[in-house]
Amino acid sequence: MGKKIITGKLAQRRATTADAAADFRPTRLQVSTAGRLLNLILQDDMQAGERLGEELLAERLGVSRTSVRGALRILESRRIVEAQPRRGYRLLRASREIEAGTELPASRDEKLYMAIARDRVAGVLPESVTETDLMRRYGVGRHLVLAALALLSEEGIAHRGQGREWQFREILKSRRAREESYEFRLMLEPSALLLPTFRIVKPELQRMRELQNKLLGSLGNSGISSREVFHTDASFHELLGSFSGNSFVLASIRQQNRLRRLLEYQSYPNANRVRAWCLEHISVIDALMDGDQHLAARHLTKHLENARLAPPARKSSPSKRQSGEFV
Numbered sequence: 001m002g003k004k005i006i007t008g009k010l011a012q013r014r015a016t017t018a019d020a021a022a023d024f025r026p027t028r029l030q031v032s033t034a035g036r037l038l039n040l041i042l043q044d045d046m047q048a049g050e051r052l053g054e055e056l057l058a059e060r061l062g063v064s065r066t067s068v069r070g071a072l073r074i075l076e077s078r079r080i081v082e083a084q085p086r087r088g089y090r091l092l093r094a095s096r097e098i099e100a101g102t103e104l105p106a107s108r109d110e111k112l113y114m115a116i117a118r119d120r121v122a123g124v125l126p127e128s129v130t131e132t133d134l135m136r137r138y139g140v141g142r143h144l145v146l147a148a149l150a151l152l153s154e155e156g157i158a159h160r161g162q163g164r165e166w167q168f169r170e171i172l173k174s175r176r177a178r179e180e181s182y183e184f185r186l187m188l189e190p191s192a193l194l195l196p197t198f199r200i201v202k203p204e205l206q207r208m209r210e211l212q213n214k215l216l217g218s219l220g221n222s223g224i225s226s227r228e229v230f231h232t233d234a235s236f237h238e239l240l241g242s243f244s245g246n247s248f249v250l251a252s253i254r255q256q257n258r259l260r261r262l263l264e265y266q267s268y269p270n271a272n273r274v275r276a277w278c279l280e281h282i283s284v285i286d287a288l289m290d291g292d293q294h295l296a297a298r299h300l301t302k303h304l305e306n307a308r309l310a311p312p313a314r315k316s317s318p319s320k321r322q323s324g325e326f327v
Contacts, residue, residue: 026108027070027108028109031104033061042201047091052089103231110151112138113151117152127168128168156171185253189253192241193240205285211232212236212282240253241253280303284300
């Protein structure tokens with residue numbers, strides 16, 4: 001009898017923990033901290049079983065323990081770390097076993113930002129909206145709407161009009177905006193490889209090469225998603241940005257990736273193009289592994305030029321989001 005009661009309580013506690021994990025909605029700071037923590041694990045070549053103390057991590061990352069705690073929960077959801085009762089967290093896998101460019105969840109304001117921007121691209125939203133319009137459409141509070149609008153404003157996608165009205169810029173529908181994006185990236189990304197602060201971390205670069213090869217091997221598999229393909233592409237460019245040693249370079253690459261996710265996301269099922277850019281990525285990686293940054297920069301320039309010449313993505317269908325669905 002006693003054993004059954006204990007088992008029942010244990011099951012209830014596990015169910016409560018699972019529900020709490022499902023309700024966890026990370027902030028942008030927690031997601032950012034999770035990315036930095038993941039880089040720290042890789043850079044320090046941590047081994048499976050190592051303890052991850054919140055206080056020490058907060059000190060090393062220069063953030064609060066609350067942010068670290070949220071970051072650890074995010075990594076726990078990716079089965080990278082494990083929470084132990086009254087003992088904090090431990091690393092589940094050695095750093096060499098962690099896949100390069102591990103995808104982290106979007107924060108709730110980023111999800112709303114993407115929903116609003118994609119609905120605008122699809123023609124579901126008009127040229128101007130109010131905060132109240134967005135609150136009603138997506139079933140969220142004003143605080144979240146304002147956070148998403150702040151992101152849209154940072155990206156130059158929307159700007160405040162009169163009162164609580166917000167107006168969308170033509171950047172989401174303009175072919176010229178796509179051209180400007182590639183012009184900017186061609187100025188920025190190859191040059192970043194030649195900065196005196198540029199330093200590669202070979203284990204991370206090797207893992208990225210394996211990730212590109214993994215995608216190559218998956219092409220033709222109907223189970224592969226546009227989300228997975230885009231993440232593999234974007235993480236390659238962000239990894240190079242992180243090697244630059246310049247935080248403005250990395251921030252700019254991430255900003256461009258967010259715009260690309262809006263404008264190009266639907267074109268990724270094109271297997272021939274994906275195969276081509278995977279091989280182009282690998283050529284950049286191999287040049288860097290050989291210590292030839294100038295050759296890598298030339299390969300990256302060619303890669304970006306090819307991407308610019310590729311046909312623009314198809315517009316996504318608005319039908320699935322006409323109800324204002326927001327996840």
